[in-house]
Amino acid sequence: MTANGMPAPGFExxxxxxxxxxxxxxxxxxxxxxxxxxxxxxxxHVIDLRSIPLAPGEEDRLLAQLGEGEVNARLSIQGxxxxxxxRYPGVWLITHYNENESIMGRFIEVCEVPGILTSQADDIRAxxxxxxxxxxxxxxxx
Amino acid sequence: xxxxxxxGETLQERGISRRSFLKFCATTASMMALxxxxxxxxxxxxxxxxxxxxxxxxxxxxxxxxxSLTRSHSATIEDLIFDTISLDYHHTLQAASGSxxxxxxxxxxxxxYGNYIxxxxxxxxxxxxGYSTIAGISNKDMLLEVAAGAAAIVAxxxxxxxxxxxxxxxxxxxxxxxxxxVKDKAIVNVPGCPPIPAVITGVLxxxxxxxxxxxxxxxxxxxxxxNSIHDRCYRRPFYDKGLFANSFDxxxxxxxxxxxxxxxxxxxxxxxxxxxxxxxxxxxxxxxxHPCLGCSEPxxxxxxxxxxxxxxxxxxxxxxxxxxxxxGLIAGAAIGASLRARKQSAVKNHERVTxxxxxxxx
Amino acid sequence: MTDTEFLLWVRGPAFSAATFIxxxxxxxxxxxxxxxxxxxxxxxxxxxAAAGGFRTLFRRSIPDAGSFQRSGFTIVSGYIFHIGLFIVxxxxxxxxxxxxxxxxxxxxxxxxxxIDATNVVTMIALLAVLIHRVKDPVMRMLSEFxxxxxxxxxxxxxxxxxxxxHRVALSAPMLIGLHILSVELLMVLFPFTKxxxxxxxxxxxxxxxxxxxxxxxxx
Numbered sequence: 001m002t003a004n005g006m007p008a009p010g011f012e013x014x015x016x017x018x019x020x021x022x023x024x025x026x027x028x029x030x031x032x033x034x035x036x037x038x039x040x041x042x043x044x045h046v047i048d049l050r051s052i053p054l055a056p057g058e059e060d061r062l063l064a065q066l067g068e069g070e071v072n073a074r075l076s077i078q079g080x081x082x083x084x085x086x087r088y089p090g091v092w093l094i095t096h097y098n099e100n101e102s103i104m105g106r107f108i109e110v111c112e113v114p115g116i117l118t119s120q121a122d123d124i125r126a127x128x129x130x131x132x133x134x135x136x137x138x139x140x141x142x
Numbered sequence: 143x144x145x146x147x148x149x150g151e152t153l154q155e156r157g158i159s160r161r162s163f164l165k166f167c168a169t170t171a172s173m174m175a176l177x178x179x180x181x182x183x184x185x186x187x188x189x190x191x192x193x194x195x196x197x198x199x200x201x202x203x204x205x206x207x208x209x210s211l212t213r214s215h216s217a218t219i220e221d222l223i224f225d226t227i228s229l230d231y232h233h234t235l236q237a238a239s240g241s242x243x244x245x246x247x248x249x250x251x252x253x254x255y256g257n258y259i260x261x262x263x264x265x266x267x268x269x270x271x272g273y274s275t276i277a278g279i280s281n282k283d284m285l286l287e288v289a290a291g292a293a294a295i296v297a298x299x300x301x302x303x304x305x306x307x308x309x310x311x312x313x314x315x316x317x318x319x320x321x322x323x324v325k326d327k328a329i330v331n332v333p334g335c336p337p338i339p340a341v342i343t344g345v346l347x348x349x350x351x352x353x354x355x356x357x358x359x360x361x362x363x364x365x366x367x368x369n370s371i372h373d374r375c376y377r378r379p380f381y382d383k384g385l386f387a388n389s390f391d392x393x394x395x396x397x398x399x400x401x402x403x404x405x406x407x408x409x410x411x412x413x414x415x416x417x418x419x420x421x422x423x424x425x426x427x428x429x430x431x432h433p434c435l436g437c438s439e440p441x442x443x444x445x446x447x448x449x450x451x452x453x454x455x456x457x458x459x460x461x462x463x464x465x466x467x468x469x470g471l472i473a474g475a476a477i478g479a480s481l482r483a484r485k486q487s488a489v490k491n492h493e494r495v496t497x498x499x500x501x502x503x504x
Numbered sequence: 505m506t507d508t509e510f511l512l513w514v515r516g517p518a519f520s521a522a523t524f525i526x527x528x529x530x531x532x533x534x535x536x537x538x539x540x541x542x543x544x545x546x547x548x549x550x551x552x553a554a555a556g557g558f559r560t561l562f563r564r565s566i567p568d569a570g571s572f573q574r575s576g577f578t579i580v581s582g583y584i585f586h587i588g589l590f591i592v593x594x595x596x597x598x599x600x601x602x603x604x605x606x607x608x609x610x611x612x613x614x615x616x617x618x619i620d621a622t623n624v625v626t627m628i629a630l631l632a633v634l635i636h637r638v639k640d641p642v643m644r645m646l647s648e649f650x651x652x653x654x655x656x657x658x659x660x661x662x663x664x665x666x667x668x669x670h671r672v673a674l675s676a677p678m679l680i681g682l683h684i685l686s687v688e689l690l691m692v693l694f695p696f697t698k699x700x701x702x703x704x705x706x707x708x709x710x711x712x713x714x715x716x717x718x719x720x721x722x723x
Binding site: 370383386439445446451452454462463470471474475479482 | 519525597
């Protein structure tokens with residue numbers, strides 16, 4: 001028991017002012033099912049955390065439960081975005097921030113690697129053009 | 143002409159990577175409460191989008207809706223929105239003024255007749271057109287003229303959607319809403335005082351991507367106004383348990399109990415405040431300890447008082463009861479006296495009691 | 505008229521009108537009863553009228569064995585729905601707020617889910633009472649339009665209250681508005697139907713007890 005008589009923080013407890021919604025355990029089961037489906041059929045799954053009502057403090061508890069694994073990537077794409085593989089491989093946490101470091105969106109993706117982390121064909125083409133320009137400039141000046 | 147480029151081409155030109163675009167589509171889908179499976183659909187549709195012309199008319203308003211939109215912290219999304227549209231006319235934001243501005247508006251209307259989007263904030267004086275004019279043109283005339291060539295109309299804020307504060311009792315300017323005046327065009331109502339900025343941009347993006355959204359009986363997009371505050375409020379367990387705050391900052395209030403007794407209009411208010419919240423999901427009035435005003439509902443200024451609970455009658459019932467009692471005394475005395483007189487004459491005349499007398503109800 | 509306008513009308517002028525009619529009506533009915541007067545009992549008092557009257561006020565709430573055997577169903581179901589009505593009307597916090605506004609008095613309420621369960625029990629009891637009234641030959645013969653009307657205007661607020669609490673089918677303003685409107689209907693009909701028994705029963709019990717007490721017999 002904590003000082004104000006609330007049950008000690010566990011998987012379902014929440015901040016003193018708000019009662020828990022009870023959504024954490026079902027969420028973790030959804031992730032478990034998604035991992036099983038990926039292993040058996042290669043099917044990916046995305047969960048939009050914004051769409052699930054969570055009481056204040058519950059999202060922090062969820063993130064603490066998911067933890068951090070081996071990969072931590074920070075993208076700079078019109079504001080930073082953090083992509084981390086959680087302590088469960090195949091379960092990725094993607095957090096999008098705007099330029100003022102406010103959270104724009106948060107997703108859990110169960111997949112091999114989130115699509116947004118991979119290089120995009122359009123960007124590769126644009127980069128190739130820049131490289132070709134740079135090389136042709138270098139050749140003319142060399 | 144810049145207006146003929148697609149959004150995808152425009153973004154590429156500005157060096158915005160496809161990754162950034164995908165991020166925008168993901169966060170937009172989240173904001174519009176669409177499932178993640180729709181993200182590729184949004185991406186495919188938006189990148190082919192050609193910049194539509196938007197004319198923004200501001201009438202009897204406090205500019206709060208524009209402020210809400212432009213003060214938004216999610217600068218990236220708003221920048222992209224305003225880059226995807228060609229904002230051809232907006233009092234507060236445009237550089238031109240005076241007759242040059244009006245001329246720009248007329249040119250944009252002519253060039254894009256039948257295809258531009260009209261966004262309106264502020265209410266319109268319905269009868270005496272002198273109350274609010276722009277460049278000598280009354281609000282009503284300007285609205286009807288611009289609405290005639292619009293593909294669709296988005297009424298932003300409670301003033302444009304329901305009349306708002308100018309419409310509140312006694313409504314000295316005869317203020318009416320856009321839908322009171324324009325009857326032959328599709329109108330999307332985005333009420334709120336002001337509306338949540340993410341909702342304003344979400345509706346615009348939703349409209350640009352998917353066309354006219356599903357609307358409720360008051361013309362509001364169901365995606366954002368489909369649930370009441372009460373049904374998504376995190377304090378709902380306290381309402382269900384019967385734990386209420388009795389006054390501001392009392393014990394119950396400090397424990398975060400339900401604000402029904404303090405006049406919360408959450409049960410009858412439909413908006414996204416409880417889920418989307420304000421200031422990029424920071425908080426919303428109830429979370430800050432203040433009861434919901436019901437600002438996205440019609441006539442919320444005259445809904446019986448912000449601090450009067452929903453179950454309480456709006457008029458002075460105690461006084462009515464006293465007057466009724468007095469009226470009853472007078473009428474009752476008269477009726478009672480006549481009944482007594484009738485009884486006494488019946489006794490005097492030795493009249494018999496019949497079965498019909500016993501069967502009488504009064 | 506939009507749903508919101510309907511709710512505001514129902515909370516505003518309609519409620520005032522219903523209150524006026526109910527209060528004036530009740531006062532008129534009381535005066536009609538009292539001003540008719542009673543024949544003076546010229547015999548010498550054998551006991552205390554007041555004691556008899558007072559005792560009977562409470563004694564009549566307990567059914568005697570004979571009544572129970574004859575109409576046990578009516579007594580049990582009657583008690584259930586009366587107690588249920590009391591709980592649902594007077595111990596639900598949004599209702600307590602209305603009483604507080606009118607009278608200044610307030611009291612604690614019960615958790616809303618308990619009120620909800622009580623509401624369901626009360627509705628079931630009322631339905632049972634109606635079925636009994638229709639099926640029992642004596643009850644059916646005695647029943648008139650007014651009896652069914654009174655049942656209906658009592659049942660309707662419970663039903664609309666249930667729908668408003670669970671927010672089923674219609675918009676919230678419409679559901680709450682319909683609930684308040686059904687209560688206003690009840691209020692308006694209260695003084696002019698058998699519903700007024702809620703007030704007149706105390707007078708009737710007192711008088712019956714007083715007669716008996718004056719004569720020195722138990723009542």
